[in-house]
Amino acid sequence: MRSLILKKSTWLPYLMLSPVLFILGAFFIGGILLAFLQSLGYFPIIGLEKFTLIYYKEVITSPDFMAALGHSFYICVVSTLISTVIGVYLAYYIAGLSHKNKGIDFLYKIPIAVPHIVAALMIVFMVSQGGIIARLVMKMGFISEPNQFPSLIYSKNAIGIILIYIWKEVPFITLMVYTVMANIQKNLGEVALTLGASKRQVFYHVILPLSTPAIMSASVIVFAYSFGAFEIPYLLGATYPRTLPVWAYLNYISPDLTNRPIAMVISMIITVLAIIMVWLYTASLKKLVRYKL
Amino acid sequence: MFKRYICIILALAVLISGCSTSAKPAEQQDLLTSDWETIVSTAEGTTVNFYMWGGDERINKWVDTYVSSNMKEKYNISVNRVPMDAAEFINKLLGERQVNRENGSIDLLWINGENFKTAREADMLWGPFAEKLPNFNKYVEKEAPDVAFDFGYPVNGYEVPYGKAQFVFTYDSAKVANPPKSAEELLQWVKDNPGKFTYPQAPDFTGSVFIRQVMYEVAAGYESFPEEIDEQRLEGQLEPLWEYLNELKPYLWRKGETYPPDLAVLDQLYADGEILMTMCYHPTRTAGLVEQGLFPKTSQTMVWEKGTIGNTHFLAIPFNASNKAGAMVVADFLESPEAQISKYDPLKWGDLLGIDINKMEKEYQDQVADIPLGEASLPASVLAAHRVPEIPAGYIPWIEEAWYKEVARGVGN
Numbered sequence: 001m002r003s004l005i006l007k008k009s010t011w012l013p014y015l016m017l018s019p020v021l022f023i024l025g026a027f028f029i030g031g032i033l034l035a036f037l038q039s040l041g042y043f044p045i046i047g048l049e050k051f052t053l054i055y056y057k058e059v060i061t062s063p064d065f066m067a068a069l070g071h072s073f074y075i076c077v078v079s080t081l082i083s084t085v086i087g088v089y090l091a092y093y094i095a096g097l098s099h100k101n102k103g104i105d106f107l108y109k110i111p112i113a114v115p116h117i118v119a120a121l122m123i124v125f126m127v128s129q130g131g132i133i134a135r136l137v138m139k140m141g142f143i144s145e146p147n148q149f150p151s152l153i154y155s156k157n158a159i160g161i162i163l164i165y166i167w168k169e170v171p172f173i174t175l176m177v178y179t180v181m182a183n184i185q186k187n188l189g190e191v192a193l194t195l196g197a198s199k200r201q202v203f204y205h206v207i208l209p210l211s212t213p214a215i216m217s218a219s220v221i222v223f224a225y226s227f228g229a230f231e232i233p234y235l236l237g238a239t240y241p242r243t244l245p246v247w248a249y250l251n252y253i254s255p256d257l258t259n260r261p262i263a264m265v266i267s268m269i270i271t272v273l274a275i276i277m278v279w280l281y282t283a284s285l286k287k288l289v290r291y292k293l
Numbered sequence: 294m295f296k297r298y299i300c301i302i303l304a305l306a307v308l309i310s311g312c313s314t315s316a317k318p319a320e321q322q323d324l325l326t327s328d329w330e331t332i333v334s335t336a337e338g339t340t341v342n343f344y345m346w347g348g349d350e351r352i353n354k355w356v357d358t359y360v361s362s363n364m365k366e367k368y369n370i371s372v373n374r375v376p377m378d379a380a381e382f383i384n385k386l387l388g389e390r391q392v393n394r395e396n397g398s399i400d401l402l403w404i405n406g407e408n409f410k411t412a413r414e415a416d417m418l419w420g421p422f423a424e425k426l427p428n429f430n431k432y433v434e435k436e437a438p439d440v441a442f443d444f445g446y447p448v449n450g451y452e453v454p455y456g457k458a459q460f461v462f463t464y465d466s467a468k469v470a471n472p473p474k475s476a477e478e479l480l481q482w483v484k485d486n487p488g489k490f491t492y493p494q495a496p497d498f499t500g501s502v503f504i505r506q507v508m509y510e511v512a513a514g515y516e517s518f519p520e521e522i523d524e525q526r527l528e529g530q531l532e533p534l535w536e537y538l539n540e541l542k543p544y545l546w547r548k549g550e551t552y553p554p555d556l557a558v559l560d561q562l563y564a565d566g567e568i569l570m571t572m573c574y575h576p577t578r579t580a581g582l583v584e585q586g587l588f589p590k591t592s593q594t595m596v597w598e599k600g601t602i603g604n605t606h607f608l609a610i611p612f613n614a615s616n617k618a619g620a621m622v623v624a625d626f627l628e629s630p631e632a633q634i635s636k637y638d639p640l641k642w643g644d645l646l647g648i649d650i651n652k653m654e655k656e657y658q659d660q661v662a663d664i665p666l667g668e669a670s671l672p673a674s675v676l677a678a679h680r681v682p683e684i685p686a687g688y689i690p691w692i693e694e695a696w697y698k699e700v701a702r703g704v705g706n
Contacts, residue, residue, distance in 0.1 A: 044391075045387065045415055046414075046415065063702070064702070067702075129567060130561070130562070130565035146566075146567055147546075147547070151547055151551075154547075155551055156551065235554070237554075239494045239552045239701045240697070250496065253378075253380035253496075255383065255406075255407035255410070255686075255690055256407075256690040257415070259690070
């Protein structure tokens, strides 16, 4: 009888989780498996039944590949680095407030609730060449024509896209880091201060090293997200180069169904790269922290 | 993101098809042999899921109000409009075809061109049903090339004409005195007015047709595109097109470094005065936009002297539509002179007639003549005199991809 009860405690959680596990298994793993099969050229509905690596070769040797990879990487690294720095500073600032400021607490969380699409629209209204800022600058006489305003959206520099990511990601990182920092600040931070450390020293030698795990996990999440995210680069990206997810999507919606394996190859590459890069990023950050701090 | 969506759909479809034993195709096939009264009575009280491109608020409104209320009144059928791009519902159907799902969610489709070809080739459409529709038999000129063929692909009764479209350019007559009326004149005009012209990037629908429009004049007309694609010949044939577009490129908006992603952005640039011309596959759309105050009042449309590309768009029923009878009744209503005339009104939609005006009764013909098309629009006769057909659908993705390699990516990138 006892052993049965013990057993129950081992299998019960799985039973309780089974609906979620089933959905994860069937949809997520199943989806990746299907994509993998199609990337190998197995797509019987249009008569492709032989497994081949030809589509991988086609994608990797295409000049678009390096361009797309570089562009995805550029957007992702720049937006993640900037949002991490700002997010950490903001968390430090909020943690340092003597009273919980409800206004700030509420304000910085707003972007988390706003969908990316809405953020995209906001950016278009603000920073496009016909947007509010361009018009203001023109009214003030700094420029005489809208096209003298720097192009930030639909442009190769992808600044509009990066701005949206930063706007969306800073609060996320702040939220993740703030709780940890507040704790450290209150206990160890104050101890260090009474022992004669400057505020600067406290930040760099106590708070920052101790909150590194939180910072790292937060930035890894936004890093992986922005690498695989599709909608913002699709809406506001340049014609050339495009990011990997946009390239995959365009192949996917092509009425020419023989492009489908290409789309799946790109998707598989995104998946693998995202995993590798998260791993690299984590490893290198760990090293950095060990030596510098 | 979309990859995940489709996987979810596929997985769901697998689950559903795994659970349900095969349904009753017999009853559905019967529809092709039953008479119209039976079809109408079968359809009564049902709901028709109408999947259509949802990018134009006026069109959406027309379907939601005019079509919906008429179907409810006349046949007690509810029309459920589902906005979805053709490429997406083709993918959805493809998923359902792969697992042979019997009871599909789509009853009626708004479709044409390469998507129709794809749908037919993967056996995703039901039919031939065209000749079951009384209004099709009465008002459609079945042998007309733009009804019997859809982008060069034989229709064979698997879709019925819904309307027609023709490519036109829109310009601001207050700022452009002599609009360019050929590819050659356009090149000169763009060079004289750098930064004031651009076109949407392919594979946007409008950008794609602009590229073909130029192709007809500088490279090869529609006659030189046989059904079978010979890639080597095609590459040589299109050389002058890429030369032309690359010559144009440095003088485009933003020096051609990037292109507007779609028509909405192009129109926005025009409305803001950043560019002086826009373009569209709907000849009366500009008049509607002027009416709404979105475009300058001095906007005018024009066609090129040697003609602009026109095509027909159609209605089709998926192989697994749950409510085929209802879909047929809605399609039949949309083929009626009343619906076609209502749709022709630029204040409602401004779509060209899909049925033959000469087959309509006199009173309907008078109604058509009485509809004001708006200052900005060209008369139907001018459009008809300048209409050239599309090329076979199979070429279009090919040309779009080549454009990306030859023009967008460009030399030096």
